[in-house]
Amino acid sequence: xxxxxxxxxxxxxxxxxxxxxxxxxxxxxxxxxxxxxxxxxxxxxxxxxxxxxxxxxxxxxxxxxxxxxxxxxxxxxxxxxxxxxxxxxxxxxxxxxxxxxxxxxxxxxxxxxxxxxxxxxxxxxxxxxxxxxxxxxxxxxx
Amino acid sequence: xxxxxxxxxxxxxxxxxxxxxxxxxxxxxxxxxxxxxxxxxxxxxxxxxxxxxxxxxxxxxxxxxxxxxxxxxxxxxxxxxxxxxxxxxxxxxxxxxxxxxxxxxxxxxxxxxxxxxxxxxxxxxxxxxxxxxxxxxxxxxx
Amino acid sequence: xxxxxxxxxxxxxxxxxxxxxxxxxxxxxxxxxxxxxxxxxxxxxxxxxxxxxxxxxxxxxxxxxxxxxxxxxxxxxxxxxxxxxxxxxxxxxxxxxxxxxxxxxxxxxxxxxxxxxxxxxxxxxxxxxxxxxxxxxxxxxx
Amino acid sequence: xxxxxxxxxxxxxxxxxxxxxxxxxxxxxxxxxxxxxxxxxxxxxxxxxxxxxxxxxxxxxxxxxxxxxxxxxxxxxxxxxxxxxxxxxxxxxxxxxxxxxxxxxxxxxxxxxxxxxxxxxxxxxxxxxxxxxxxxxxxxxx
Numbered sequence: 001x002x003x004x005x006x007x008x009x010x011x012x013x014x015x016x017x018x019x020x021x022x023x024x025x026x027x028x029x030x031x032x033x034x035x036x037x038x039x040x041x042x043x044x045x046x047x048x049x050x051x052x053x054x055x056x057x058x059x060x061x062x063x064x065x066x067x068x069x070x071x072x073x074x075x076x077x078x079x080x081x082x083x084x085x086x087x088x089x090x091x092x093x094x095x096x097x098x099x100x101x102x103x104x105x106x107x108x109x110x111x112x113x114x115x116x117x118x119x120x121x122x123x124x125x126x127x128x129x130x131x132x133x134x135x136x137x138x139x140x141x142x
Numbered sequence: 143x144x145x146x147x148x149x150x151x152x153x154x155x156x157x158x159x160x161x162x163x164x165x166x167x168x169x170x171x172x173x174x175x176x177x178x179x180x181x182x183x184x185x186x187x188x189x190x191x192x193x194x195x196x197x198x199x200x201x202x203x204x205x206x207x208x209x210x211x212x213x214x215x216x217x218x219x220x221x222x223x224x225x226x227x228x229x230x231x232x233x234x235x236x237x238x239x240x241x242x243x244x245x246x247x248x249x250x251x252x253x254x255x256x257x258x259x260x261x262x263x264x265x266x267x268x269x270x271x272x273x274x275x276x277x278x279x280x281x282x283x284x
Numbered sequence: 285x286x287x288x289x290x291x292x293x294x295x296x297x298x299x300x301x302x303x304x305x306x307x308x309x310x311x312x313x314x315x316x317x318x319x320x321x322x323x324x325x326x327x328x329x330x331x332x333x334x335x336x337x338x339x340x341x342x343x344x345x346x347x348x349x350x351x352x353x354x355x356x357x358x359x360x361x362x363x364x365x366x367x368x369x370x371x372x373x374x375x376x377x378x379x380x381x382x383x384x385x386x387x388x389x390x391x392x393x394x395x396x397x398x399x400x401x402x403x404x405x406x407x408x409x410x411x412x413x414x415x416x417x418x419x420x421x422x423x424x425x426x
Numbered sequence: 427x428x429x430x431x432x433x434x435x436x437x438x439x440x441x442x443x444x445x446x447x448x449x450x451x452x453x454x455x456x457x458x459x460x461x462x463x464x465x466x467x468x469x470x471x472x473x474x475x476x477x478x479x480x481x482x483x484x485x486x487x488x489x490x491x492x493x494x495x496x497x498x499x500x501x502x503x504x505x506x507x508x509x510x511x512x513x514x515x516x517x518x519x520x521x522x523x524x525x526x527x528x529x530x531x532x533x534x535x536x537x538x539x540x541x542x543x544x545x546x547x548x549x550x551x552x553x554x555x556x557x558x559x560x561x562x563x564x565x566x567x568x
Contacts, residue, residue: 297475298474298475298476299475300475301473301474301475301476301477302473302474302475302480303470303471303472303473303474304471304472304473304474304480304482304483305474305475305480307471328445329445329446329449330445330446331443331444331445331446332440332443332444332445332446332447332490332493333439333440333441333442333443333444333447333493333497334440334443334502334504335443338444338445338446338447338486338489338490339486339489339493339505339508340446340482340483340485340486340487340489340490341446341482341486343482343485343486343489343508344480344481344482344483344485344486345482347480347481347482347485348474348480348482351474351475351481355475360476362476362512363481363512364511364512365509365510365511365512366481366485366509366510367507367508367509367510368507368508368509369506369507370504370505370506370507
């Protein structure tokens with residue numbers, strides 16, 4: 001059920017296929033069993049109708065960090081429910097950090113928090129919380 | 143406090159600046175005071191590390207329908223909290239519909255449900271619920 | 285895996301042990317596979333520090349309807365995540381209805397919406413959405 | 427807009443009317459501007475149809491800590507949306523702690539996390555996140 005691949009090998013396998021995270025331009029800052037920190041710069045095509053970062057892009061950025069953190073154990077884990085609270089608007093040119101941490105790891109379910117903040121002044125942009133269903137498949141079996 | 147612009151005029155003003163909704167290729171199907179239905183086709187750059195639609199893109203698609211529905215009253219409304227439950231995976235080539243409906247409209251807050259489903263067979267992909275804070279600014283004042 | 289007990293038999297088995305639903309005084313209005321409607325009257329001991337219905341009691345009332353609806357299939361189902369949006373305050377003497385409906389039923393997970401409203405004028409009090417993990421145990425095996 | 431009452435005076439005013447928190451038997455452990463820790467013992471009338479703590483009671487316990495933390499600033503704050511993730515079951519006789527912390531404080535909205543855990547072994551029972559709408563009324567004006 002578990003995998004002999006390291007968190008980094010799992011990240012690389014996922015990232016190779018993860019076209020949308022590559023579109024966002026996410027860059028890996030830190031990674032380990034149960035956690036992941038990513039970095040991203042806001043580009044004009046990420047903006048919404050108010051000229052600020054589209055809430056779906058801040059969610060997606062957090063969601064990617066959440067996916068890498070939750071799959072780092074070697075068991076294929078699929079997002080079940082997640083929630084985001086928007087705190088501040090972000091603008092073109094802002095550099096954002098998404099920091100995903102494991103809150104609890106059960107046999108079937110696990111829960112993660114992701115903080116999205118501005119790198120420059122650590123100002124909070126959004127708070128994300130998500131739960132995964134942990135399948136019985138490992139990354140080895142792929 | 144309220145606006146003399148129609149839901150369509152508000153949608154057009156927002157959409158003109160909404161680069162990310164344009165990147166997603168959202169197309170307007172139906173729009174009125176408090177509701178909005180959008181359509182979108184899944185492209186390869188929207189996929190995640192499992193080769194299926196990135197959860198952040200299904201969220202973003204729902205979030206755009208939610209933004210158009212909640213701003214249709216003419217008062218600038220900003221997303222506060224939202225939640226998504228993923229039901230089925232979606233693949234490249236799938237055509238999706240996002241249907242946003244108003245559940246309650248208060249003076250300061252309002253709540254919306256968005257169903258994301260496959261157009262072909264109406265199979266449910268995701269369930270989204272979001273709340274906005276309704277500012278006192280109208281679209282006219284911009 | 286599935287149960288030969290009817291939704292009513294399952295409800296009765298659960299209700300016999302459900303001391304807190306009995307404390308709330310919930311009364312069954314309608315029940316079937318995947319849905320449940322309950323009724324409750326607000327008593328003074330249910331109020332919070334502002335002299336209105338405690339948000340935890342409106343949540344609990346919805347949560348009970350959710351539990352009866354999700355267990356009606358005969359498979360032991362445990363609440364995983366749920367969310368509530370408070371719409372209006374409720375007062376002592378108000379009679380409330382909680383109406384739980386199934387939004388999706390998967391093999392491992394299922395999702396439900398519960399509307400809590402005032403019986404008299406159908407005014408919305410709260411919106412609840414919850415997901416259960418469906419275990420492989422049936423009510424028969426107990 | 428702000429209040430000259432201390433967090434303790436506000437807590438006492440709220441608690442005097444908060445019949446449901448008194449029914450739960452919550453005891454104040456720690457309190458300050460933006461945080462609150464409560465303690466509670468599980469009694470048989472708090473159980474659900476599976477003979478374990480009703481999810482609505484763990485929610486209510488967290489919700490009370492959230493209300494005391496968010497009102498500690500002296501501005502009347504009403505719960506808007508909250509979410510709970512259930513981690514472990516709790517039984518009669520268990521002593522639980524609810525620890526509420528402020529994640530962000532805006533002018534109109536603020537967000538709090540509450541951890542509910544077993545006092546004895548600090549085992550996590552539930553994770554709660556809630557947002558309040560901060561009215562312009564202070565506790566002094568009451």
